[in-house]
Amino acid sequence: MANIFTSSIGKKLIMSITGAFLVLFLTFHMLMNGALVFSDEAYDAIVNFLGANWYALIGTVILAAGVVIHFIYAIILTLQNRRARGKIRYAEAKREPNVEWTSKNMFVLGLVVICGLLLHLYNFWYNMQWTEIMGEHTNSLGMGPKDGAVMVRDLFSHLGYVIVYLVWLVGIWFHLTHGVWSMLHTVGWNSKVWMKRLRCISYILATLIVGGFALTVIIIYIQGLM
Amino acid sequence: MNFKLKIWRQPDAKSKGRFETYEVTDISADTSFLEMLDILNNKLIHEGKDPVAFDHDCREGICGMCSLHINGEAHGPDTEITTCQLHMRKFHDGDTITIEPWRSAAFPVIKDLVVERSAFDKILQAGGFISVNTGGVPDGNTIPISHDDAEESMDAAACIGCGACVATCKNGSAMLFVAARVSSLAKLPQGKVETLRRANAMISKMDELGFGNCTNTRACEAECPKAISISHIARLNRKFLISRFKN
Structure with missing residues (x-):
């Protein structure tokens, strides 16, 4: 077992485990965001619960490690794959039937996700948890780090941010539609019978998660207009 | 049927390869793809030129020797067949057909369209x-x-x-x-x-x-x-x- 993670399947196992962890996190994050649609107080209670305390900090570090490991292994695998493909590329290459564009562009989609994530971390994590960790009472927006609902409503009152976030969410949706079934396939939980079912489950899960996020953003924007 | 063939030519594993263009004429629609290459090679031999090297053996889709990447697809424009089972009726008269060897670091080109597998x-x-x-x-x-x-x-x-x-x-x-x-x-x-x-x-x-x-x-x-x-x-x-x- 010592060298399991140095093998090609072992590296993909790491991608699968971290990927599964990130899908779970996204699901919880989406559900927590949903609270804001119904109650600012409920959302702020969650923000306070996930502030500068040990369990939230440990959770943040584990989550960050998950993202970093997933990204590093994506780079390692992509570089190895480019090397294996050889220096000379086909002069002509057709798209194979039934092969999704997503499956061949997971790294590019991953970069879109990372870019959106950096913006998102600045907008919220930096202005919430980080401000609290640093012991400051106001963030770069001049608000308190625990005024989560106010911060979110302020950001999504700008149409530009709404569009940027929706584009980011589309990137995540595409990434998940391939990532979810691919992760199960990599650990061996697939068969001829389950292939279609797993792909269907991937689309449903991706749509539920991303749809939940997108709806929250759109509803908050509309609520801001009223 | 007449075709313009854009074929990868490479003298040996160490040399640099390039595409060369050939023309084949009066090809029957029922000719197999490899027979069409045989016709081209006959022509090249008559002209005193080096024939195109390509892998083939059983020519009935069971040995796995043929290995051409044709117009951007492995084994050409048909499904569930090998190159030797491909026929010229799958192309249109006057088509330009691009023929390349398998491209992969683990399958280096030996000569022309032949790769080391x-x-x-x-x-x-x-x-x-x-x-x-x-x-x-x-x-x-x-x-x-x-x-x-x-x-x-x-x-x-x-x-x-x-x-x-x-x-x-x-x-x-x-x-x-x-x-x-x-x-x-x-x-x-x-x-x-x-x-x-x-x-x-x-x-x-x-x-x-x-x-x-x-x-x-x-x-x-x-x-x-x-x-x-x-x-x-x-x-x-x-x-x-x-x-x-x-x-």
């Missing part, structure tokens, strides 16, 4: 066998095997080792080939016993030979002349991981 042999030597003598052919139904298992094993055993999966995969991965070989034995009682050892040995060799990592694009399955399913790759992943965790 001994990496597949090395993977098979690492574990694609049953290590004990299982005797002669037993009487039918002596060893009970379910119909589903027999079918799945036969489906996997249809792999002819042509390398279209590697040639098509954007990662140059040989997972479909290895998975087919592991599955065909794993579903039968004689081969089942050594499945874990076999999966471990063949994947280790595959990694060592510089093949890429499978990212489940399904391109290999789409271009495989024997339509081998990537569900075999799921089985291979499962067996390999169990084998490594057990060790």
Whole structure:
């Protein structure tokens, strides 16, 4: 077992485990965001619960490690794959039937996700948890780090941010539609019978998660207009 | 029918290759693709030029020797066939046809359209066998095997080792080939016993030979002349991981 993670399947196992962890996190994050649609107080209670305390900090570090490991292994695998493909590329290459564009562009989609994530971390994590960790009472927006609902409503009152976030969410949706079934396939939980079912489950899960996020953003924007 | 052929020419493994354009005329629609190349080669020999080197053997889709990438597709513009089963009726009169060798670091070009595919042999030597003598052919139904298992094993055993999966995969991965070989034995009682050892040995060799990592694009399955399913790759992943965790 010592060298399991140095093998090609072992590296993909790491991608699968971290990927599964990130899908779970996204699901919880989406559900927590949903609270804001119904109650600012409920959302702020969650923000306070996930502030500068040990369990939230440990959770943040584990989550960050998950993202970093997933990204590093994506780079390692992509570089190895480019090397294996050889220096000379086909002069002509057709798209194979039934092969999704997503499956061949997971790294590019991953970069879109990372870019959106950096913006998102600045907008919220930096202005919430980080401000609290640093012991400051106001963030770069001049608000308190625990005024989560106010911060979110302020950001999504700008149409530009709404569009940027929706584009980011589309990137995540595409990434998940391939990532979810691919992760199960990599650990061996697939068969001829389950292939279609797993792909269907991937689309449903991706749509539920991303749809939940997108709806929250759109509803908050509309609520801001009223 | 008349065609313009854009063919990859490379004198040897060390030289740089390039495309050269040839014209073939009066080709019958019922001519096979390899016969069309034979006609071109006859013409080139008569003109005192070097004929185009390409792999072929049985010319009936079972040996896995033919290996051309035609107009951007492994084995050309048809499904579930090898290049030798491709006919000129699949093209239009006046078409320009681009013919390239398999492109993969593990399959270096030897000459023109011929590539070195001994990496597949090395993977098979690492574990694609049953290590004990299982005797002669037993009487039918002596060893009970379910119909589903027999079918799945036969489906996997249809792999002819042509390398279209590697040639098509954007990662140059040989997972479909290895998975087919592991599955065909794993579903039968004689081969089942050594499945874990076999999966471990063949994947280790595959990694060592510089093949890429499978990212489940399904391109290999789409271009495989024997339509081998990537569900075999799921089985291979499962067996390999169990084998490594057990060790």
